[in-house]
Amino acid sequence: MASRLSKSLKFTPLLFHLTRFTHSSLCKSDRRALRSLSIESAQRVFQLKVDPLTGNSEWVVIEEEGDGKADGDGLPPKDLLSSTSYLDMLNDSWRNRAFREAIEKTVKKPCHVLDIGAGTGLLSMMAARAMDSCDAQQNAGSRGIVSACESYLPMVKLMRKVLRINGMETKFQLFSRCSDELKVGVDLATRADILVSEILDSELLGEGLIPSLQHAHDMLLVKNPLTVPYRAITYCQLVESEFLLKQHDLHNSESKVSDRVHLVPSGMETVVHVKPQQYAMHCDALSNEIKLLSEPFEVFSFDFWRRPESRGETELKIIAINDGTVHAIVSWWVLQLDYEGTIFYSTAPQWIKSPIVSSISQKQSWCDHWKQCVWFATGQGISVARDEQVLLRAVHDEMSISYRLTDKSLLSKPKYHNFCGSQLLLSPERIAVYGDTNWRLSFSTALQNALQGKTCSLCIVADDSIFMTILIAQLSTTSHIISIFPGIREKGARYLQAVANANGFSMDRVKVLGKRKTCLTMDDTDQRKVGMLVSEPFYYGNDGLPWQNLRFW
Structure with missing residues (x-):
């Protein structure tokens, strides 16, 4: 982590192993802190594993054997480094700086801070350090406390080690469980004054943001609490893209193939299809494959400082800016981290020219923990003409957001025929491969x-x-x-x-x-x-x- 973010915080070799901190990203004091710590012969690495058949994911602990020798700069041996989503998240200097600045603006006096999904404890330590600064400035006798909850046990053990190295154990209540299992008067002495959390995925809601906020507001937080982040807003844009069309329309791709294999026979166009959901993708990498058919538009806004609803829906009239076919909807979100609206973080693609989003995106580096999302239009898409109006209906539940497009007052929705339960759900990558002429020819030959x-x-x-x-x-x-x-x-x-x-x-x-x-x-x-x-x-x-x-x- 860049020195302007880590400041006096120290991290164990395990955490540097976890995050693949590079030599150039560490200040001299951080490197000296590393040299003073021993390198264990066996390192534990947290890695997110996704089953390519089912799409299910889980965090696993991997033991990596090393020779126990650090390199010339006191850093863990390079052969011990492994990739993980935690790596990208902790190396995302723009994210870390935005959270740090927002926390320092929000935590202005010793108080009770609750961190939901604390992970490695980074945001919790930022909050504790902000309270220490308040104590020094005000010479106050009162002391604040941070209650950090993290349900993943290996990460809890790591957090304890990090807190111990930084001498912060006495400033924390650490709970190895989900936040909805905590009770005031049993686990927490009082309700928390400030909520600090980062339980967001590329879609925004997939890590349980809404139910976590609901329980926190009902059971764990004071009335009208301060929060970091303060608000999250989701945005969308209609696009045309043959590349994205091939990710879900196997029937159309297969009609151009000369072999006799019919994975999607005529009349059975939906026997193989993707699950109707948002798919996380690096849309910047597809910019040459995408034609923009609308301006960006706001869809949902979620306030962290008040209890969210479990379900919401909206209908938007979108004006097409180009002739074309809507093959997909690209979505992203913007975080407003502070109350005043001066600190933001965005997952918008690079082509967005909004003053706030552009200034943020230009400073952000490539990351894998958050991407944009893609929702596929049904079939071969919806044809639109410039200045034509398209009706978009968006619905969110507690865990996801879905979309439906209406073309010329006709409802466009999936028509998934039963086929006696014979339908297959495949990933977009698998469908794209099955529709690839060269791939099929190679295997056939x-x-x-x-x-x-x-x-x-x-x-x-x-x-x-x-x-x-x-x-x-x-x-x-x-x-x-x-x-x-x-x-x-x-x-x-x-x-x-x-x-x-x-x-x-x-x-x-x-x-x-x-x-x-x-x-x-x-x-x-x-x-x-x-x-x-x-x-x-x-x-x-x-x-x-x-x-x-x-x-x-």
Whole structure:
């Protein structure tokens, strides 16, 4: 962390390991503090793991063995460094400075500060230091306290170590649980005067912001508390983008492919689709692929200083600024951190020219903890003409925001036919890959070469590849196929049954194992030996480096 942010705060080697602080970002005093601490031979790293099949994520603790030797500057050995979302968050100097300045403006006297989702304890320490400054200036005898709650136990242990190194243990009440489990009179002596929190994701609401604020206002905070942040506002923009269209419209992409595989047969356009939700993406990287069809517009405003509603909806009349087709809605949010409205943080893309947002965005560096979000329009999108009015209906619940576009007074909404429960939900990346002509041709050619002049009585598809299963069934009309389908399981079996006729094969030759197995036995293959083993290397692009998440046999 830059010296102007960390000031006198010290961090353990574990925290520097966690955040991948670079040598250039540390002031001399911080480096001296590091040199005075021993480097453990075994380091614990917190890493966010996302299952590429289900999309579920969890924080895991990874043990990394080291030789216990620091480099010439006293920093942890480079081979111990690992990437994590905490890394980006703590290295986001603009975020840290904005929170620090807002906390120093808000905490003007010793008081009771509540930090929800305290993580490494950075915001809590900023609040404690602000109260120390108030004590020194006022020579007051009263002392404030910070109540920090964090439900993830490994992070709680890390926070305790950081507080101990900084000599702040006596200024904190640290709770290893969710904030909605705290009670005044049992855990907290009094209600808190100030709320400091950063429980935001790229969509804003996905980490439980609304229920956490509701409980805090009902049970833990004084009436009319001070808060950092003070307010969050979500913004949207209508865009045209063939690239984004290919992320969810497999039927349209597949119509341009020359092979005979029909993952989405005619009349079954929604048998494979993405879940209707917002998807976090680095939209700046797509700026050359995007045509703007509207000006940015405000959608929802959430005040941290008062109890939010569980549900809200709004209808907005958006004027198109260009002719085109609305393929997606790009969204982002802006934080107003202080009451006066002088300190902001934004996740807006770089093309936004608002005075406040532009001044912030130009100073921010690339980060992975917050991105923009994309909501896909249904089907092939909605055609608009310049100056034409488009009606947008936005709805939020406690955890997410959804959108619906109306074109020429006709409601445009997903028409997800039942297909006897055979629909598959895939990630946008997977759908884009399945619609890629070159990708399909490469796998088709490789499989034809492998089958040339050979008769395989049994082929095994070792992952969730519906494409490879159908392709084998077409190219090898005598082969029996076992698809393991460890992720899509019985849904994969129902899907194959639904598209079998359109692809010219019989399910009599296809068996879906539908369970995760570390190894197969002859019982799984009905006592037949395997003639060909096929798999589709695939990684989930939003999680770390490609080679960390390869799904292969």
